[in-house]
Amino acid sequence: MIKKAKRKAQSAKRPGLRKISVFLCLIFTLCAMCYTLCAYAEKIETKYFTVSLCEGCSLSSFAEKINATKLFRLDALSGKSSDIRSVIKEGIDSLFLEVCDALDVTLKGYRGSIVVYPDSVEVSKTIYSNSQIIEANLPSLYIPSHNTIYISFKDTTAGMLAHEMAHAAISTYFVTALPSKVQEILAGYSEYSIRKKTGSLPQK
Numbered sequence: 001m002i003k004k005a006k007r008k009a010q011s012a013k014r015p016g017l018r019k020i021s022v023f024l025c026l027i028f029t030l031c032a033m034c035y036t037l038c039a040y041a042e043k044i045e046t047k048y049f050t051v052s053l054c055e056g057c058s059l060s061s062f063a064e065k066i067n068a069t070k071l072f073r074l075d076a077l078s079g080k081s082s083d084i085r086s087v088i089k090e091g092i093d094s095l096f097l098e099v100c101d102a103l104d105v106t107l108k109g110y111r112g113s114i115v116v117y118p119d120s121v122e123v124s125k126t127i128y129s130n131s132q133i134i135e136a137n138l139p140s141l142y143i144p145s146h147n148t149i150y151i152s153f154k155d156t157t158a159g160m161l162a163h164e165m166a167h168a169a170i171s172t173y174f175v176t177a178l179p180s181k182v183q184e185i186l187a188g189y190s191e192y193s194i195r196k197k198t199g200s201l202p203q204k
């Protein structure tokens with residue numbers, strides 16, 4: 001009690017210090033808020049994923065890139081609905097269900113994350129050191145320990161996202177991790193089946 005009283009008396013004598021610490025706290029909070037806003041301009045909760053889009057990644061372009069309208073016959077971009085977030089929501093969930101279908105797996109209650117970075121340099125930063133980033137040039141990847149898909153907005157296609165969703169589904173479904181070559185074959189197959197549906201396979 002005596003110590004507390006002493007401390008109170010001391011802080012009362014130093015109002016300047018108090019003001020400085022309040023000011024610093026305020027600056028720190030504002031910086032943190034600003035960073036969050038800049039890092040993720042949009043956040044969309046779908047049934048299976050939390051999708052975070054960085055600044056500069058337009059929602060309508062993203063919907064087009066994942067082929068939400070063509071593949072799933074969603075009408076938002078044709079003007080029947082102006083809610084582009086719902087189009088992305090349905091597009092992402094439908095794509096994930098298509099992938100699970102192709103793999104013949106059922107994942108009840110699955111939840112994961114998708115982070116959309118502006119380009120492959122930002123994606124590469126998630127696992128490579130500064131000196132390796134340019135060389136790595138990774139347009140997308142799935143990190144099992146984060147349960148997160150990282151994808152470059154610039155390079156996004158429905159097939160690419162389907163490939164990473166397949167990695168997410170495989171590592172969640174199988175209790176014992178499959179050999180990485182087998183995982184790649186299954187992810188490649190899912191990508192192929194989505195590209196076939198969207199007509200993005202090379203013409204013979």
Ligand SMILES: [Zn+2]
Pocket residue numbers: 163167183184187
């Ligand atoms: Zn892969």
